[in-house]
Amino acid sequence: MAPARDRRTGFSRRRQYTAFLGYVLAVAGAVVGAVLLVASTFNPPAFSALRMAVASVTTPVATGLDVVADAVTSVPRAIGTWFRVHGENADLRAEVKRTRAILTTARTIAYDNRRLRALLAVRERTPEPVVTARLVGSTASSGRRFALLNAGHMQGVRPGMPVRGPEGLVGRVLEAGPIAARVLLVTDPDSLVPVRRTRDGMPAIAAGRGDGRVDIRSVNATNVRFAQGDMFVTSGTGGLYAPGVPVAQVERAGADSVLAIPFAAPDGLDFAVVERPFMPLPPPPPPRPTAP
Template identity: 60%
Template sequence: MAPPRNHRPGFSRRAQYTVFAGYVLAASGALVGAILLLISIIDPRAFSALRGAMREATTPISSGADWVWDGVASVPAGIGDYFGAVSENRRLRAREEATRRYLMQARLLNRENARLRTLLALRDRSAAPVITARLVNSSASSTRRFATLNAGSRQGVMRGQPVRGPNGLIGRIVETSPNTASVLLIIDPESIVPVRRTRDGLSAIVAGVGNGMVEVRTAGVVNAPLLAGDVFVTSGTGGIYPPGVPVARVSRSQRDVAPARVFAEPDGLDFALVERAFLPAPVPRPTPSATPTPTPAAE
């Protein structure tokens, strides 16, 4: 026969002790409550002090429990804030990258605008320019330095005309075809440009050396100092280049001959202005025809 499911408390001594302890705690709680009630009625001040002592004893426990609860409750919010900060950081980085691209484009447009304005002002200042054309290529791998212009004899380009850019002199036309022209750059070893120094008018010539640089050589003055930073412009001598066009700046101080860097770097140019020669070639005089010798009349 199966034992009954429910036993009386007397079946187990442990159960008896548990029941007895419950009764004792209940009676003690009722007695303490009655005592506190009597104290609050008879002496409210003593009860108030006792209540303050209870608050002092339980406040640290309550504060610790609240701190633990706040920490546990803030874990989900902290995780959400972390992932939110990560996504916000990514979004800000993407915006910064887009802003950097826009800033770079704005700088390029500003630089191109300034260059075109300079070229337009140069065209306005130049006396009867022939045409503004594009430099389509240059011979950078050879000791000879030429550039090709996408304008030729059909556009009025002729041999001997100077070519200049927004920053200075580029070279001169040496060969033409109907729609193209070959430009001898001033950095070519065969190029010689008469110049003068801006600060004192010292006469010199600028000759190319074939490596992207030029040499400034004094003319008519012996042992003349050429200082770094001296600027040389065309003098107009020779009748090809108009005076006052920037040509080169001395890069190292020397005497008589000094290296210099040109203002118009051909590798960084795209548009150029073709001008008429400063002094046009003299028109040859017609050869007078021979006067026939009169024959004497027959008698």
């Protein structure tokens, strides 16, 4: 009898079926990949619709897995929090005492600000939230940066709507399906966000790099110095993003263009808020009647 390592697939029906099934799956995968490549090249709208249809099918599964993963990871976190709660309690009480004077000053400034705005009749624009949804996935290994949101047309999500998290701006909706949407992150190379520096209001542009960070570039100025730790928020220019939303913080000092780290990391976010554009564009004028 031949040794086990010298046997061919013909000695076992199971091995024959396994090898045959592997060949079939390999050929089917190659055919599907070729069809998708041709569709994305010659018919991008059809490929986009197909991609969003697949996302609508896989989003509920990804949502369920994300909920299970959160439940499992919350157990050790709860245990660690229980052990640290007493020390943190004392630290928080001391922090409250130190910041009480600062809080009083901030309340006074806020009251004066509201009074002056009322005197000047300044109108505030506050974007209305559309839906709060879960981020079920994001691309972290390619040059493009997208995230998948488990809300779509049925929840009122439309392309172009800004998306933000608790820490800051996440991006904007690029495509929307029935129950899923694809979000273009601020770190994507195609993302450009008008921002301003918090300490002096200097305007700038936050451009994505595709590696999880952004470039802060000065606007209409040269030899602009950026300090390490400078924080930038949305300026409201362009009407899409509401002003005052945190975007990024400068990593190292430099001039004209520096690297910055976004405040909102999609990999660490559970939920995000989809908002309406800050200042929606006016509807197009009706077509003029043609002369007979």
